[in-house]
Amino acid sequence: MKKILPYIAVLTFLTVLSCRNDDNDFQDQQENGPILSSDAGTLSKRIDFGNAGVLDMKPSSGGKTVTAGNFPLVLVAEVAPPVYNGKTLRATHVTIEGNYAYVSYNTEGETYLGAIEVLNITNPNAPQLVMQAILPxxxxxxxxxxxxxxxxxxxxxxxxxxxxxxxxxxxxxxxxxxxxxxxxxxxxxxxxxxxxxxxxxxxxxxxxxxxxxxxxxxxxxxxxxxxxxxxxxxxxxxxxxxxxxxxxxxxxxxxxxxxxxxxxxxTSSDVAEAKRTIDFIDGKLLVSEGYNGVGVYNLTSGAKLQKLSLPTQVPNVNPSDIVSNAVSVNSGRVFVANGGAGLYVYTTDNNQLKLMGSLDLTGSSNFVMSKGEYIFVATGTGGLKIIKTVAPESGAPNCSGYAVYNGSDWLNVNSGQTLEYSGTKSLQGINVNQTLTWCGALTASQSVNLNSNSTFNMYGQFYQGTQSNPWNSLNINSGALLNLKGNLTAYGHMILNSNANWKIEGNVTIFGNLTINQGSKIEFIGTNSSITIHGTVTKNGTSTITGTFTDVNNKL
Known part of the structure; x- marks a missing residue:
């Protein structure tokens, strides 16, 4: 085996400093250097938002979740691998610095062909591929x-x-x-x-x-x-x-x-030449050990403290495809790329790592790297997944006056109820029949309905829906009010029915379509609000839009 597996530009030349047989006998060599491209428009065509949206984490016990989750995540985008001279490359590693993620690639089989690419992740809803170096x-x-x-x-x-x-x-x-x-x-x-x-x-x-x-x-x-x-x-x-x-x-x-x-x-013996990674947490060493899961070792003594076993009986997955390929630690959480079983997430509990849940991802999870608010997962034929954690932004509203929500994954507010909650949670959906206030960060993977004459005050970060099922929409019905102070990202459609009201003090991104029906009112508060609509806008009858705002795609 020759290696470990998991665009038009100017050809340049460079001087390469080489050492033969590690003996410091350096000599200069002239050879083809990186083929550089900075055509962000062309490169970014490989970024696909078709599956973007709120992710549902499967609970550690398996089956369907019944309580709200504590670790909301969204799939920002998927990046197809580069193709050069008819060869499709595969992602091997990611390193993150500031607003840039650097992704490395190689080619499966006997061909030597790699690349490094730069992703600009400044805008969490719209990453861009801004540069590429093909390495022949x-x-x-x-x-x-x-x-x-x-x-x-x-x-x-x-x-x-x-x-x-x-x-x-x-x-x-x-x-x-x-x-x-x-x-x-x-x-x-x-x-x-x-x-x-x-x-x-x-x-x-x-x-x-x-x-x-x-x-x-x-x-x-x-x-x-x-x-x-x-x-x-x-x-x-x-x-x-x-x-x-x-x-x-x-x-x-x-x-x-x-x-x-x-x-x-x-450690346990491993399949020859398979790619593996290590990471550290609280004086412990985490080792991805293939078919033996993840080993947790004391860095000083070498004593094995814990084993993160491979999942068993994963539906529609061949057991031979379930293997711990990589491990990454970020802010006290541990992410394990378990091949065909997907991505598994652990957290520390009484000095042990406890499984929080897992994510099903298209393709085999071969590599994971998490830093800051991002999780990058390289998945064989599924390309590179960009996942974002959802949390309140710095400078967010003070939520100390609201109770922490510990209820069902479907949040229902009945007629006559006024409910006020805080925290960071992931839900399936929301139905509001009277008054709901949420302060913090929130995701809802399915529909959100503000029924007639209800009010939803959202203070903080809110992500709703998926692009793959846009009719799980965000609906503001007759006489209802969505009062937003913060940021909203709706991955599906958004519908304002007759005489609906929407107040916005912050930033809105809608990936689906926006329908504004007769008598609806949209009011932008302050001078720094913006709205970005990727789908179409349909206005039925007379509606009003007031206030100062930036219409990024000129849709309103």
Whole structure:
């Protein structure tokens, strides 16, 4: 096996700094460099919003959820993989810095062909692919952002490059966060560079099969230390320690200052050359162990503290396709890419990791990376999924005066009831027959109905519906009022029936169609409100729209 698996532009040339057999005998090589494209309009055509919308997390007990969830999520978009010279690439890794996500790719099979792409995630409802670097004769396994550079690990076609070994590690100097042809590469012993990380002064890489752990100088690219190890899959930097995972030799932990071995311990044996990842939480090491789930180890002693077992009896999924491929930690939550079973989410409970639930995602979940408010999942033929967590924004209204909601996943407000709640919750749907106030953050995957003469005060972040079923709509019926102070994203249709009222102080995005019927009133409060409508707008009869606002797509 040659490697680990899970647009028109200008051809450039560059000088590559190389090391043969890790011996610091550097020489210059001239070869084809990255093929760069910054045509965001063309690149972003691969972004699909057709399945965007609120996600329902399956509860840990299986079956249908009956209570409101505490971890609302939305699928922002799906990104189809790039195709170059008839070859479809596959996502291998993601690193996130600020408003940019950097995605690496390789090609399955014997062809060496990779890419790095930049996603601008400034607007959470409208990510853009803003730049691409195609790397001919080169697979990219892993990328790591550090101080204006991307550190890269992968494999090269030795017949095209003249390198002594396929495995390489290198760095690309970015320009304002964008990719460049300033790419320096160093040859490593082994078939493929599998992972890369960095500290403040050094960077580190591992290579697979008969590979090495290498420490490199950030400035000169020279290999300062190299330790032969077999079947290396992943590495990480934690508390001035370098932690490496071998599929055959388990975990080894080194002092980052001199690569002196501190400790080592066994993990379960793994399928040869399969891609795996590691991460850290509260002094513990998490290891994706394939058909053995995720192992949780004490970083100091190596004692196995817990096992996150693979799910069993997943409907319509072959058991051989259920495998823990990758693990990622973010804000106390643990995300596990469990192949055909989807994405599993854990949280800490009494010093143990407890399953919160799972998400069914199209394609096999091969890789996961979470940082900030985003979760990126690479799924074989399903492309790259961009998932966003939903939480109150900074500067949100003070919700201390409202009770926390702990009720059903369908929130019903009966006639004569006035209900006031706070918090961050995920619901199936909402029916309001009198008065509802919600302060915080909220999702509803199905319909929201404000029935005649009812009022819904929404203070904070609100996401509703899915694009795949737009008729699970947000309906404001006769005499009803939706009073919004914050942000609303409606993925389906939105309907204002006769004499409906809608007050907006914030930002609205509607992916479906907006229907405004006779006598309806839309009032924008303040001077900073905006509305973005992607579907069509139908106005039946006479309605009024008042106030100062920005109509982003000029639909009103």
């Amino acid at each position: 004769d080169t697979d990219v396994s892993s990328v790591k952002y550090d101080n204006g550079k991307l550190y890269i690990a992968g494999a090269k076609d030795i017949y095209a490059s003249g390198a002594s070994s396929p495995a390489f590690v290198g760095s690309m100097t970015l320009n304002g966060g964008m990719l460049t042809n300033a790419l320096q590469q160093t040859v490593l012993t082994g078939k493929v560079g599998t992972d890369v990380t960095s500290s403040s002064t050094k960077y580190y890489a591992v290579s697979g099969a008969t590979g090495v752990l290498a420490q490199l100088n950030k400035s000169s690219q020279q290999i300062e230390m190299s330790i032969p190890l077999n079947d290396l899959r992943a590495l990480g930097y934690n508390n001035n320690k370098i932690v490496v995972l071998s599929g055959s030799e388990g975990v080894k932990i080194y002092d980052a200052n001199g690569l002196n071995l501190i400790t080592s311990f066994s």
